[in-house]
Amino acid sequence: MGMTLAEKIIFAHLVEGEMAPGEDIAIRIDQTLTQDATGTMAYLQFEALGMKKVKTELSVSYVDHNMLQSGFENADDHRYLQSVAARYGIYFSRPGNGICHQVHLERFGIPGKTLIGSDSHTPTGGGIGMLAIGAGGLDVAVAMGGGAFYLRMPEIVRVELTGKLRPFVTAKDVILEVLRVLTVKGGVGRIIEYAGSGVKGLSVPERATITNMGAELGATTSIFPSDENTAAFLKLQKRANAWGPLAADEDARYSKTIKIDLAKLDPLLAKPQSPDNVVKVKAVKRVNVDQVCIGSCTNSSYTDLMRVAALFKGRTVHPDVSCTISPGSRQVLEAIAETGALAAIIGAGCRIIESGCGPCIGMGQAPPSGGISVRSFNRNFPGRSGTKDAQVYLASPETCVAAAVFGMITDPQELKKYPQVKFPAKLPVDDSGIISPSKTPGKVKIIRGPNIAPLPINETMASTLEGEVLLKVGDNITTDHIMPAGAKILPLRSNIPKIAEYVYHYVDSDFVSRAKAKGGGFIVGGENYGQGSSREHAALAPMYLGLKMVLTRSFARIHLANLINFGILPLTFAHPEDYDRVEQGDKLMLPMVADILSTGADLTIKNLTKGIDIQVTYTLTPRQVQIIRAGGLLNYTRAGGK
Ligand code: MIC
Ligand code: SF4
8 A cells, every 4th residue: 555745754764653543653853943932941951861962964943033132031042042052063043044944944954854843833844845843842852862753643634736826816825725624623633745736836935835834723744745846946945966756655545635726716814813714805894904914934935025025016005004024034035135126125115024933923013902913924813913902814925915005904816917926047045144063062162141040840740639720711722822922921931930920921810820829730721722832831831830730622732742741741521521510719639640640541530629520531652651750751861761
């Protein structure tokens, strides 16, 4: 029997387990990436592992998130990251060089290789045929140390693309359509593989837009074949040698197939507050816009911005709109400057932001109170923009231009003439923004600023857990709810005691004081708990506050792994309706839980307040049970666990 594309790469990297859906497997990791907001923790953890040098084929440390330097914190972190990279054999991409995913695609991605990154949008690399997976920083630290990456073998879903996109319908609309069909939890436990005759009409950056937002489906990763378009992209990057062909076998078997005729798609957008709240642009009537933001790791490539510039030519940004542009990489910025496109964008009245995440993570450009913001980004979770009551819509760069020009959400087809944009014969390839590791690592001094607090170390798990439900939340809680980002909180990423003060800040401002007063406790959640980003701070900071167990209807993949990595027990209701039988403030007891987990026997939680028993399930491997009992992966690894 033939193999799917993802299966081929997994098979070539398999070090443990059997490649059947639902089985626990471990794969060898060729490349890792980190970004600054998760990277400081990942490198503190790597240091704690006591290795001399990274053992991967390639590891890169990017600075792209915490770019606003309104105090010493971020600049200190950048310096720490640069020194750690020099010391341990890691490439360092300087602030201003671009967004990790865009730069990695341009400069380092190789079809057929495995990549894990401490950022949920790492699957952007799937656009070039990599098996690229987002993970918590600790998993990345372990992989840098040569450890395998453990995951549950996903099922493989095939998305068959046929036909050709019409003018003003873009790659963004393809992934918005997939999100409409599958929803934000439709990808959990799955890899999305794109195939079909429609694939050849999509360039690598377009494919990357699609695989990038596979993160919003909750998918483990998404991947495209490596073909002549991939070869052309790599050639332009002066990396023709990195190319190799890759595709699924004809007779490969998939758990499900979704068919999309590209010619039948319309311009789409995701309405507030979820990326799967998708409708046709033309169905949105009379919504005035305050802000438009174009950029982010989803839509900030050369072709994206060339098209934006062409559409802005001879037009201006509406007087009631503030329009920002953040190019994905220095290469993109340089290229659009060379062609004159940048001048057209500036001339239209756009505000140019340096290459980085910027407004996507609330690092500046928070919209006005109650403001409407249309963004070419990938997430519109509440509060993420930095303004609690702002309403964020997600759409293609083309739809963003239409909103910026007309001052209201408008079908981009109203812009009439669709510009044909092609790659130039040559791109400004220049790696001077990427600093190679030191040739004399022994001489490198690691520089730690005062904001970098030591890693909190968890205690081993108590035999019986007892405590109070500190908070009960609903479905699809994101890590932005649990551990918000933004310009104020992000600089605290290297300081767990300080950042812990903001856990669930916008959901329940008393959560932290309650958790402290009770000496820790439990959280109850609904479906898809912890969707969104890979930030392990959403597990690490609650761990610091004494969180011992989270009980939900279901979990999102990366957050589940992060909870286990930090010794927090993830449990699910055996009977989903039991969600209604636990309330905030209830006292719960899990008698002899540590031993029961090791035997794999059924587990019952005693709700002491209500005098009832609640049956729960757990799908932990024996290794994961040991990790939780040890108080987390760091303790486990340091004690010699593999
Ligand atoms: C995001 O888009 O939410 C982030 C910021 O890139 C995160 C990582 C982080 O929280 O640092 C992600 O997607 O993993
Ligand atoms: Fe940066 Fe936004 Fe992409 Fe996250 S989603 S990596 S914050 S650009």
